[in-house]
Amino acid sequence: MNNVVAWEYPWLQDLLESFQRSHKSSTLAHAYILSGSRGLGKKQFALEFASFLTCERPSTKGPCGECKSCKLNVTANHPDVLYLAPNEPGKALTVDQIRRLSDYVHVSSHAGGARVAVLAEAHKMNSSASNALLKTLEEPHESTYLFLVTDSLGLLSPTIRSRCQRITLPTPSLAVSLEWMRALKVREFDEQLATSCLKASGGSPLLAMEMLLDESLPTRQALEHEFIACLTGNSSPDNLLASLLKSEPITAIEHILSTTAHCAKLMLVNPSESHDSSNDTGVLGGLAPSSAWDRFLEQVKTSDGDYNARRRALFGNRLVRLYDEIEKARRQLQSSSNPNSKLLLGSLCWLTSRALK
Ligand SMILES: [Zn+2]
Incomplete structure (x- = not known):
């Protein structure tokens, strides 16, 4: 059937x-x-x-x-x-x-x-x-x-x-989703690509499958790269806005939401407890925020361990605040009030550029 x-x-x-x-x-x-x-x-x-x-x-x-x-x-x-x-x-x-x-x-x-x-x-x-x-x-x-x-x-x-x-409805584990995607046999199965799509979709198998078929993963990865560049002062809010406007507003917003959640989690969870990239929490955090975020953390690191820990906590809390703002914008976009999506995204880009300053 x-x-x-x-x-x-x-x-x-x-x-x-x-x-x-x-x-x-x-x-x-x-x-x-x-x-x-x-x-x-x-x-x-x-x-x-x-x-x-x-x-x-x-x-x-x-x-x-x-x-x-x-x-x-x-x-x-x-x-x-x-x-x-x-x-x-x-x-x-x-x-x-x-x-x-x-x-x-x-x-x-x-x-x-x-x-x-x-x-x-x-x-x-x-x-x-x-x-x-x-x-x-x-x-x-x-x-x-x-x-x-x-x-x-x-x-x-x-x-x-x-x-x-x-x-x-439950979000399945990475293993369950991968197995389902593999069984569909839509094309030669590339586990690494499927895993990246699942991470970018926040663990939703149907969205991940869509991403695999319409080959939109590179666009999403480019958006994430631009978002982290803006967050860390390496690119302007205008560049981020241009990148956001390449996707449907709601899709773009959901993607930066999961990236922010992942970055915040990396800051607030004790590094020794966060070896979970293979389980559910790893998937739910969105794409591993790549080398750009790691490079930024490396640059701001000092020899003072306590200072580094305080800074991680500070960044974590600011990212949580940014997450709340993005979530508020997502709700506005999904509500029946028909807000101007370009203005809404523009203000989010500005907030992103200020978030860690
Ligand atoms: Zn029947």
């Missing part, structure tokens, strides 16, 4: 089994929030579980792929599965879309079974859309299930969060 992919993601197996158990024991919640980093398969998970819930002959391997319901789901035409996402990238979900969702859940199932709605990028709601959704969540209907999908859980209103069961 080539349309069922989430069922084959090894990092989602436990979650799928637990959802199947809840379904079997009729204890599924009426509304779920699926959160977690980008590139883990949240949306696929929700849509395929919707196919499973509406399939006429489901099994532990997922929906059958053969029945009338499955065929309708493949073409996204099932009358009992509603999928909603912002109409355009970067735009908010509209109150009309949420009203459509509310009307939809009030109608009973065409096939007499489950009725499912999947709301992608659920954090992109303004307050009127959010209020409309809240009303729907307050009036659950039997055999109707709602999946709100988001990679910015903090942007969903606390009331909405409290009305749903929250599930965070």
Whole structure:
């Protein structure tokens, strides 16, 4: 069955089994929030579980792929599965879309079974859309299930969060992701390149795979190089801005976010405790911030060990502050307020150039 992919993601197996158990024991919640980093398969998970819930002959391997319901789901035409996402990238979900969702859940199932709605990028709601959704969540209907999908859980209103069961999709270990990438056999497998893509994607296998296929790793590495050069006073904020503008704003921002996190971690963790490049934390820190960062640290090192330790702590704390600012900008970009992304990135470049001074 080539349309069922989430069922084959090894990092989602436990979650799928637990959802199947809840379904079997009729204890599924009426509304779920699926959160977690980008590139883990949240949306696929929700849509395929919707196919499973509406399939006429489901099994532990997922929906059958053969029945009338499955065929309708493949073409996204099932009358009992509603999928909603912002109409355009970067735009908010509209109150009309949420009203459509509310009307939809009030109608009973065409096939007499489950009725499912999947709301992608659920954090992109303004307050009127959010209020409309809240009303729907307050009036659950039997055999109707709602999946709100988001990679910015903090942007969903606390009331909405409290009305749903929250599930965070796990980020797999480097070994699990590598094995999955190897098994796809899309081209001759280069473990070193795949590892670099995984590190650059913050450990998200689908993003890493995308990077491997579209060959965007060099662009990302160039961006990281420019970011560290600006941070260490070896290049200007203008150069960094030019580099950031070569990618989608949100992609660029997420990349410098993971680089900042990695640099901060290197500063704040005792060097003798940080031999973890092969495990999960190594992946989550982003790309090893290369020789440029190491060279900078080497240059500012003195013969006074205590002074060096204090300076590492100081740099670490300043990087944490910079991380907070970048994260704030990421949230603004993902919100429904449509900020001017060039201005926002420009101010981040300036903050980066000042961060260690
Ligand atoms: Zn089926």
